[in-house]
Amino acid sequence: MQDLISTIDYLPNSDDNWTFIWGNANYSSKKIYNLAYSTIEAPRTFSLLWKSQCMPRIKVFAWLLLVDRLNTRVMLRRRKRRNFNIQSGVACVLLRSEEDINHLFFACSFAARCWQKLQIHWDLLLDIHARILHARAASQLSFFMEIFLIAA
Helix, strand or coil, X not given: CHHHHHCCCCCCCCCXXXXXXXXXXXXXXXXXXXXXXXXXXXXXXXHHHHHCCCCHHHHHHHHHHHCCCCCCXXXXXXXXXXXXXXXXXXECCXXXXXXXXXXXXXXXHHHHHHXXXXXXXXXXXXXXXXXXXXXXXXXXXXXXXXXXXXXX
């Protein structure tokens, strides 16, 4: 550390000069944001979602689906809020299995029949983002995201 400090010129009669990492003294929240998130890449499904031709409320619903924030029974139980009156058990009415996003939208027999009618086949071993991209590539439809979003 001492060697590093010794390389800095000391000028006793000069004022301190502060600069940010981006090279100048001008602060900008946009520059801070870009610096903080420049290395993070969002899944491609988000750009496909926001570029789709669906109504904004469908896009917001799908965004909640993709970030696992829909109020399924599993999510409500996870929150553990005092004002939620969740019945014991988190079972799907049809199959008596756990009611989470994966089950409700992909694995439930009712959902599977709906997707089958639309000729969309899901690889349930993949995470939701990879699953959507895989099904989109298999369908070869330019409007696949719109079909998926409206059906969901």
